[in-house]
Amino acid sequence: MLLRTRITLGAVGAVILVAGALTLSGRMLQEGMTERLKETAVMGMTALWTKAVANALDQMEVSTPSVTRNSEALQAVKDGDRAKVDAAMVGTFNRLSTNNVISVLQVVSPDRTVLYSSSAGEPGRVTARLLVQQALAEGRVKRGVERDDNGELVAEVAFPVLFRGKPIGVALFEKGLADTIVSIKAVSGADVYIVGTNGVPELGTDPDLFARLKPKLPALGTESLDTQMAEDLAYAVTVLPIRNAAGAAAAHLVLVKDRTDSYRWEQRTAMMTYGVAALGLLLSVAGIYFYLAYSFRPLHSAVAALQALSRGDTSVEVDSSHKDEIGEMAAAVKVFKDNAIEMKRMEAEQRESLECVQAEQRATMRRMADDLEGNVKGAVRLVGATAEAIVDSAKSMGTRIDTSTSRSMDMAGASQRTTGSMELLASAVEGLSRNIAQIGEHVSRSSTIVSNAVTEAVATNEKVQSLVDSAGKIGEVVDLIANIAGQTNLLALNAAIEAARAGEAGKGFAVVANEVKSLANQTARANEEIGNQIAGIRTSIEEAVTAIQGVSRTIGEIDTISTAIATAVEEQDVATREIARNVDDVRADAATVAASVVDVTQASVASCSSAIKVIWATTDLVGPVRTVDGKLDDFLRTVRSQ
Amino acid sequence: MEYKTRDIQDGREIAINGRMTFADHNAMRDIIATFEAAGLKKIVFDLSGVEFIDSAALGMLLLARETAISRQAHVVLRGARDQARRIMAVAKFDKLFTVEA
Numbered sequence: 001m002l003l004r005t006r007i008t009l010g011a012v013g014a015v016i017l018v019a020g021a022l023t024l025s026g027r028m029l030q031e032g033m034t035e036r037l038k039e040t041a042v043m044g045m046t047a048l049w050t051k052a053v054a055n056a057l058d059q060m061e062v063s064t065p066s067v068t069r070n071s072e073a074l075q076a077v078k079d080g081d082r083a084k085v086d087a088a089m090v091g092t093f094n095r096l097s098t099n100n101v102i103s104v105l106q107v108v109s110p111d112r113t114v115l116y117s118s119s120a121g122e123p124g125r126v127t128a129r130l131l132v133q134q135a136l137a138e139g140r141v142k143r144g145v146e147r148d149d150n151g152e153l154v155a156e157v158a159f160p161v162l163f164r165g166k167p168i169g170v171a172l173f174e175k176g177l178a179d180t181i182v183s184i185k186a187v188s189g190a191d192v193y194i195v196g197t198n199g200v201p202e203l204g205t206d207p208d209l210f211a212r213l214k215p216k217l218p219a220l221g222t223e224s225l226d227t228q229m230a231e232d233l234a235y236a237v238t239v240l241p242i243r244n245a246a247g248a249a250a251a252h253l254v255l256v257k258d259r260t261d262s263y264r265w266e267q268r269t270a271m272m273t274y275g276v277a278a279l280g281l282l283l284s285v286a287g288i289y290f291y292l293a294y295s296f297r298p299l300h301s302a303v304a305a306l307q308a309l310s311r312g313d314t315s316v317e318v319d320s321s322h323k324d325e326i327g328e329m330a331a332a333v334k335v336f337k338d339n340a341i342e343m344k345r346m347e348a349e350q351r352e353s354l355e356c357v358q359a360e361q362r363a364t365m366r367r368m369a370d371d372l373e374g375n376v377k378g379a380v381r382l383v384g385a386t387a388e389a390i391v392d393s394a395k396s397m398g399t400r401i402d403t404s405t406s407r408s409m410d411m412a413g414a415s416q417r418t419t420g421s422m423e424l425l426a427s428a429v430e431g432l433s434r435n436i437a438q439i440g441e442h443v444s445r446s447s448t449i450v451s452n453a454v455t456e457a458v459a460t461n462e463k464v465q466s467l468v469d470s471a472g473k474i475g476e477v478v479d480l481i482a483n484i485a486g487q488t489n490l491l492a493l494n495a496a497i498e499a500a501r502a503g504e505a506g507k508g509f510a511v512v513a514n515e516v517k518s519l520a521n522q523t524a525r526a527n528e529e530i531g532n533q534i535a536g537i538r539t540s541i542e543e544a545v546t547a548i549q550g551v552s553r554t555i556g557e558i559d560t561i562s563t564a565i566a567t568a569v570e571e572q573d574v575a576t577r578e579i580a581r582n583v584d585d586v587r588a589d590a591a592t593v594a595a596s597v598v599d600v601t602q603a604s605v606a607s608c609s610s611a612i613k614v615i616w617a618t619t620d621l622v623g624p625v626r627t628v629d630g631k632l633d634d635f636l637r638t639v640r641s642q
Numbered sequence: 643m644e645y646k647t648r649d650i651q652d653g654r655e656i657a658i659n660g661r662m663t664f665a666d667h668n669a670m671r672d673i674i675a676t677f678e679a680a681g682l683k684k685i686v687f688d689l690s691g692v693e694f695i696d697s698a699a700l701g702m703l704l705l706a707r708e709t710a711i712s713r714q715a716h717v718v719l720r721g722a723r724d725q726a727r728r729i730m731a732v733a734k735f736d737k738l739f740t741v742e743a
Contacts, residue, residue, distance in 0.1 A: 395664070594732075601697065601733045609701030612667050 004296045011288040019281055038225040045238050045255055046223075048188055052180045053155055057143045060157045060173040063101050064141070066092045067171045068161060077107055077115060078163045082124075085116045093118045096173075104148065104174035107161065108132050115169060119149075127172075130245050131158035135170045144245040148174060153194055153202060153242065153251055155180065181205055190257035194242065202251065209256060213237075221249035227263060234263030299326045302333040309333075314341045369639040377632050384625040387618045394614040426583045433576045437569075444566065495586050502593040643692075645673060653684030653715065659691035662726075664698035674709050682715045690721030700733055707738060718742055 067073065070092060076084030085107055093105040097118070107116035112126045112133070127149075135142045135158035143157045157173045181192035185205045193204035197220055201210050213230040221241045228237045236259045241249035298319045308316040318337055320330035643660040656673055677685065687703065689695075707717045720742040722730055735741060 598732055598734060601700075601729065604697045605700040605704060605733050607701070608664070608696075608698040609704040612664075612670075612698060612701055612705060615667060616671055 004292050008285075008289050008292050011292070012285045015281065015284045015288070019277065023277065041225050042223045042238060042240065045188070045253075046240055048184055049240060049242075049253055052184045052187075053145060053177075055183070056155045056175055056177075056180050057157055059101055060155070060175060061141065061143065061159075063096055063173070064157065064159050064171070066096065067105075067107075068159070073107075074161060074163045074168065077109070077161055078168045080109065080115065082115055089116045089118075100179070102173045102175050103154070104172075106132075106172040106174070107169055108136075108172065109169045110136060110167065112136065129156070129158070129172065131156050132170050132172055134158070134245060135160055136167075139167055142245065145177070145242055145250065146244045147250060153177060176203075178203055184255070188255065188257070190236075190238070190255040193252075193254040193256070195252040195254050197251070201254070206256075210254075213256060215239075215254060215256065217252055217254065220252065227259065232260075233258060234260045295322070295324070295326065298322045298330045302326070302330040305330075305333050305337055309337055309340050312340075312344075314344060365639045369636045372632070373636055377629065377636075380625055380629050380632060384622060384629060387621045387625060390618045391615050391622070394611045394618065423587070426580055426587070430580065433573055433580070437573065495589065498589075502589065502596055643669065645669065647673070647676065650684070650686065653682050653686065654679075655686040655688055657688040657691065660693060662689075662692050662695040662699040664696060666699065667702060670699075670702040670706070674706050677706075677709050677713055677715070682710075682713060684718065685710050685715055686718045686720055688720050689726055690723065692722065692726045693724075695722075695726040695729060697729075697733075700729065700735070703735075704738070716740065 067089075070088060073085060073088030073092070076082075076088050089105060089107060093102070096102045096105065105116070105118045106114055106127070108127050109115050114125055114127050129148075130146055131142045131144055139160050141157065141159040144155075145153060146156050148154045148156075154174050154176055156175075158170050159173075160167050161169045161171050177194060181194065181203055182205060184190070184192045191204065191206040191209055193201040193207075193210055195201045195217065199217060201207060204210055209230075213228060213235060215228050215235075215237045217239055218224045221243075222239070223241065224237075224239045226237055227234050229235070236255075236257045238255040238257075240253040240255075242251045242253050244250050298321070301317070301319050305316045305318045308314075314337055316337070318330050318334040320327055320334050322330065643658055643662045643666045645656055645658045647654060647656050649655075654676065685706070687706075703717075703719070710717045718740045719730065719735065722741070730736070730741065
């Protein structure tokens, strides 16, 4: 529950308590006042009644001399002569009753025997009236209210009757109270009733009203004053005891007065009072509520401000205008707020300075990074570039070496092939030589045969002629061979020159070698051709041998030709030998070339090996350099991103 | 070139196919890297599938030999033919390696 609500409830409770207490005490005060007013009113009524009765009694008392100065009556009383008393009193009584001073007159002897009575049938008996007894006993005037012999309540004056200073009896004046109550009504405005013990009015100014009202009466002898209602009208009912000379209550004196107006006013006033009280209470509660709300507003604002401050919000306003504890508290909260703002500001300053320092640090780091990049990265890149350049150059070196190797390889192949060709050529030449020798032998043998078969030769002239043709062809072939031999010789010479330079320029040698090979082929072909032709010759010769007789005529020519052939063959043999010698030279040179090629090949293999080693080593270097470069980039990025 | 490696008793055999040239130096390097394995006594290059070999490839074989020797192993070149056989003959590889037919 909110503090304000608690205080409001407490204050409202206190107000209700105080209001209740005030109302109670006011009621009690009012009750006391009412009682006093009642007493006063009752006293006033009593006084009124007493005065009215006293008036009636006074009137009677002033008339007492009409008895006490009546000497004739006194004499008759002294004598006890009733007839005379009667006669003497009638006049007095008549006069007094006519003046409405008395209604009954009695004269009583000292022994209380009624000597005279204005009412018939009374004289002679002993009276029981209290006032008469007292007057007799005390010898002076006694007055009061008493019931008469008919039970009617009357005002009485009893006074001693003296004869020459000596008491001779008591006279009694008696009067009804009808006039008295009328006079009381005239003075007080209230209807007056005399009510007996049975509650029935004996006398009354307005019996109808009494019948309507039927007032509630207290016990006999008690005074009361209250308001009683009859048919929407309010009546003030005052009840007084009517007492006799002995002080005993004889009847109620009831005064009834219409007080409807004042009663209504009272009611209205009471209602207004309650209404005003309720309204006041309501207003007090509302006032307390709103006053507390007003008083608590700065407290709430202070609490809200504290909550806002606890959240870190310093924009909240604090009302510290109240000059009370809450205002002081709000002022304290304001101090908190100011401190919080100051703290925030200091924090911001601190942060700013920290940021400043950090920015400076970052700038320094960036500068360092730039320096690093400028110096180290440059170096690293240079290393990388250099490594790559090394790889490139090693590669190109490898390629170049490889090219030269392929060339030397080609050369090796060429020299190998040359060697092979030369060997083939040599064997071909050898074969050729042998064939030539054989040819020579055949030729000489055929010459012999020819000379032996001159006769047949003549006979087989025609066939020998074909042999001659074949021989002519042989001659062409021989020419060809001679030509080849010449060229081979020349080329062998060239090859020799190239071989001299084989160490540095093998390519020329290759050409030469090819040519040599071609020549060797040609030589082989020629040789074959020769072989074929030789076979043809052989056939032809065989045919010629068989037909030698037919060609004997041409044998001589054949002989001449054979001789020429022999000469040519000899020359051929010489040439062939020369070729063989040259081929040997070429073979030797080719071997030299091959050895050089081995050197070149081994050297280039070694170079390639070194180049690849360099490439591998440099490739190994490129990796770490790239890693360093990448790491450096990462580092720089990290530094710069801060 | 392409190559296949298989373990043999006390060593390893590398069968090479195709042209073996300078361009294959990375592959060769990978091959040489496998010599690190412990206990290799013998490394056999089966060159029967080699169509062509250049001096850079011969240089690589030399490097393989160097590495093998440093690992106490010896290298056998087996089955080279044609151009490969000839160039290895020219370079006198039979004096550096065990050359098998």
